[in-house]
Amino acid sequence: MLVAGNWKMNTDRTSAVQLARDVVGAVGDVTGVQVAVCPPAVSLDAVFEVLHGSSVRLGAQNMHYEDHGAFTGEISAGMLRSVGCHYVILGHSERRQYFGETDVSVNKKVKKAREYKLVPILCVGETLAQRDAGEENAVVQTQVEKGLAGVEIRDPGEVVLAYEPVWAIGTGRTATPAQAQAMHAFIRGLLINMYGEKVGFAMQILYGGSVKPGNAADLFAQPDVDGGLIGGASLNAADFGAIVEAAVAAS
Numbered sequence: 001m002l003v004a005g006n007w008k009m010n011t012d013r014t015s016a017v018q019l020a021r022d023v024v025g026a027v028g029d030v031t032g033v034q035v036a037v038c039p040p041a042v043s044l045d046a047v048f049e050v051l052h053g054s055s056v057r058l059g060a061q062n063m064h065y066e067d068h069g070a071f072t073g074e075i076s077a078g079m080l081r082s083v084g085c086h087y088v089i090l091g092h093s094e095r096r097q098y099f100g101e102t103d104v105s106v107n108k109k110v111k112k113a114r115e116y117k118l119v120p121i122l123c124v125g126e127t128l129a130q131r132d133a134g135e136e137n138a139v140v141q142t143q144v145e146k147g148l149a150g151v152e153i154r155d156p157g158e159v160v161l162a163y164e165p166v167w168a169i170g171t172g173r174t175a176t177p178a179q180a181q182a183m184h185a186f187i188r189g190l191l192i193n194m195y196g197e198k199v200g201f202a203m204q205i206l207y208g209g210s211v212k213p214g215n216a217a218d219l220f221a222q223p224d225v226d227g228g229l230i231g232g233a234s235l236n237a238a239d240f241g242a243i244v245e246a247a248v249a250a251s
Ligand code: PGA
Pocket: 006, 164, 168, 169, 170, 171, 172, 208, 209, 210, 211, 229, 230, 231, 232, 233
């Protein structure tokens, strides 16, 4: 299992360092479950210093798909490596919704991340309108297949998937464990089709969308839910720690 905190556009350098210290204090020696935090880019190096020597890994929230060049404001995979990142969140629905990211650009990013040995956390998920129209499987299938098009995966740990129904993100309205399991099983089937039984079965599929200490255990108890991508609750070290403990108990 993997529990990753997505801090989004929250914390400045000082409060990011403090939150990282609190997270390390709460779950820095946890074993049996992987833990990561994804702070804003300006705090990555400072947070890495805090995480160093603990079992908590560092992730970024986005990156560009070129190696370097005239792309004002962008950050490359190599830059993320140079400040100690292990993971990078790609294709988060907020990036798709507000910053024009498409399956094509997300796919380029996944490939570039792999080239630099970063582990992408590839986010997929339908909107409420798409679910109401019964299109959730088709939408997610397209996002998975296009996002991973041409991406070779030999070791299941090379890429992580995150199912994040858009209607559950930051809304306090979480998918029921049964809804999450149904979609995770569907995604598992797609991964097995693409990468074979052995790899597809072992790849991590995280659930994201209003995961809290109170609902984490039920979600993590589902057979195809391999952890969580945590937004709001990851900004509180005690809540994040409780979610990690739920993953430990479920694994
Ligand atoms: P949330 O965000 O936990 O605040 O709903 C999840 C995410 O966007 O990764």
